[in-house]
Amino acid sequence: MSETVITREEIKEFIKSLQGSYEVFAPVREGGYHRFKQLTGDEAADLDFSNTRLSPKSLLFPQSERMFEFTLDETNEDSHILKETPKEYPPAVVFGIRPCDAKALRLVNVNFDNPEFTDPWWAKRLDSMTFIGLGCNDPCSTCFCTSVGCGPFHEEGLDILLFDLGERYLAKALTDKGEQLLGQGGFQEDADVDTRKRAGELKKEAEHKISSHVPTDKLKDKDLLNLFDAPFWDEVAFACINCGTCTFLCPTCWCFDIQDEVSKNQGDRIRNWDSCMFPLFTLHASGHNPRSEKVQRARQRFMHKLKYYVDKYGNGVACVGCGRCVNYCPVNIDIREVFKLMNEW
Amino acid sequence: MSDNPYLPYRARIEEIITETDDYNLKSFKLAFLNQEDEQQFHYTPGQFCEISIAGKGEIPIGIASSPTEKGFLLFTVNKTGVVTRYLHNMKEGDMVGVRGPLGNWFPWEAMEGKNVVVIGGGFAFTTLRSSIVFMLHPDNRSKFKDITVVYGARSPGLLLYKEELWEWEKRDDVNVHITVDATEDPEWQYNVGFVPTITEKKITTSENSYALVCGPPIMIKFTQPVLEKVGFSPEQIIMSLEMRMKCGIGICGRCNIGDKYVCKDGPVFSLAQLNELPNEY
Structure with a gap:
């Protein structure tokens, strides 16, 4: 899997170019908070955030969603018959998702897609999405991800993980889907040893900054x-x-x-x-x-x-x-x- | 089920039977509109369905027919909420949806070669009817030893499936004890007394037996010690629970008791299983 260096300017252009063939969802600032929104026109992602107030779960599992539609008109031969509400699942990119929220989607996935039943709407949306995560350089005082099998640069559920190195990002492809998407950017510069090292240090520093810790070790064996x-x-x-x-x-x-x-x-x-x-x-x-x-x-x-x-x-x-x-x-x-x-x- | 587990099969109301003299319980015989749907609908006594009425919603209802009865599904519905009230006012020929079969079933494999005691109270007799019809079918009767039924309601007019009850009463391959809490009917020829009392009189051994118990909480509360007294272990006492449900497939999250979902891991639980779960039902 590739590790590529991308400048701030390049990533802006890249995200913009993706809008032609993908629905791109990213954090934008609204009022005093950030939330995930589909980027349209010249709207740009605002990555100056700790996390969005609402989690991005609604991108896969909307707060309100039509499942079926029907008519009660007795003159219609399909009266009272439920039909699936037509939906499309265009390829989508979720840009700037935090590692905790990406892991959360994996935790929820075992409910919506289990060996006996698959929730079709959740599964199709998940399948259509590529997740570009943004590691957390500065976790909040209330973050405790490192205690619960996660972390500020946790990779689970992501296709690409971005390390914010100041003027540049290190983009680490984590899946074939991610590799393919990065390939579309035509980025030239492979990350050298020093850049990779810097990313590793960033991760360690961020983990070190997390001041909240919770114990979980005995929960499993409790009665x-x-x-x-x-x-x-x-x-x-x-x-x-x-x-x-x-x-x-x-x-x-x-x-x-x-x-x-x-x-x-x-x-x-x-x-x-x-x-x-x-x-x-x-x-x-x-x-x-x-x-x-x-x-x-x-x-x-x-x-x-x-x-x-x-x-x-x-x-x-x-x-x-x-x-x-x-x-x-x-x-x-x-x-x-x-x-x-x-x-x- | 279809690719979309939330999409109901189409069905038509073939027959509506008013079961009780307070008119609160009606049985609905439903027929599938599409033959393919009927062919892939395989159920086992104890399971339930979500009955769907467009514009009103869905309700989880136990299947009262037996898989040995072909060509229809039977549901007996108590008039209580939005959907059931609407259903009670529907007529033969009207269209409804059916989603299922859902949930688990009574432990039929374990019950083979055993005596089966069926104890029911009030309108919680639907999947028990399914079970009795299933066991009495010529293909199945030899798989079980003695079958004993104790079924009671507050008054004769509140018993479900009366014609069948009288028929079963006459048969010699099943012991049926019908009871009512009280009656002023001088012609009443069956038992008078609460279900736990009649159970105590009629069920004297737990040997090689399973008890299927469905009824209101108060009946279960007083029947349990009666069964324990004659030696039924918690593993031998099988119950079926009700819970508010939506999806019916263990996804929407509301019908849990501890880490079990009543819709998917139940509705059938042994008392032994329930003893390991929080008392939150």
Whole structure:
């Protein structure tokens, strides 16, 4: 796999040139935050960011997505019959994704594409995308990726990884898809030994800058029921207002609802992000609700990420340490504390 | 299932049977519109489907017919929410969608050569009906030893599948104990008493047996100790759970109990399995 040196100017041109044959998604600044957006016209990516406020999961799994459409017009012979909403999956490039968010897509993929069932929309989008990651030179104080099997220059789920060396980038191809895409740039300069060394140092420095660490080593062997019944859940959930912010921001939260919406005689079956923080999530038609209390719902979120997922997939925790939930929780619930409580219990 | 596991098969309502005298339970006989769909739809008693009504949504409902009954699927539906209310007002000939078969099934291989005790209460008798019809089929009857059924409802008018119950009662290859909590009907010729009480009278051994138990939580709560008293181990007690569901294929995330999804890893669990999961259902 190639390692190429690209100047800032070259990469701008490269991304622009890709827009002819790919949909290009990249971080842009909007208000005080960055978010992933499809670049159109002269719009350029803004790489002066720590991370986007929302994770890029919506590029594969939109917050609201039409699944099927139907007509209720009785004079139509296909009345009441669901048909797949026509969709296209043009080749796309996700540029500037952080390594944590790229790993998150791999963690979520085991849910949407498992040995028994494949979610067609997720799988087709994932297949259509090439991921160009941007390593983190300056992780935030709330980042704890190195504790959860990830890191500021982690390569999992990426096709190309960029090292920001100041005036130049080192672009490391990680997959055939990535190699092919880089090839389209016609970049001439192979990275020499010194540049590669510098990239390695950058990675080490970034890892060293991460000041938050969480323990995970004992989670796998913990007794599930013992953790479930632990007394600390009341304390963890005490301030929680079940707003669902954490689940919407989280790159590994994937729960969704399915609803039919009808206007006049035309209807759609739509799936929308849902949240285990909401009581309606589990409310039975009978009125019974297995998670009627907020402590049950808060426990569900943490148990799912740090125990159920661990046990089910043998794939580590369903958390990449991006720190979004820590940053944006309105009542300062800190998953790093919950890691400690669960791991030490 | 088709390439898209969220896409229902097309089906037509062939027959609607009002099961109970409070009109809250109706059975729907559905026929596939396309023969190919019917041919690839192989199910086992205990499984369920998502019934889909365009514009209303989907509901997870146990399959009440047996795979030995050809040409239709039977679903018995309690009128409770948006979709079930709408379904109850539909008529024969109307179109619906069916997605499935979903979930696991009763442990049929393990139950071969065993006595099978079927205990049901109220409207939680649908996949149990499927199971009884399946076991009583001439191709299958010899695979099982004694089959005993205890089935109860609050009153005679609330029992499901009444004609069949009376027929089974007369047969000598199945022991059927029908009961009601109370009745003022002087003609009532079956048992009066709660399901756990009748179970205690009729089920006296757990030897070489499996018990399939479906019913309201209160019935299960009081039946469990009765079964344990005659020696049923948690491995021998099999239950089927209900949960709010959407996708039915273990992806949308809401029907979990611990690390298990009721829609995919269940709905059938042994008591031994449930004992290892959080009590959150």
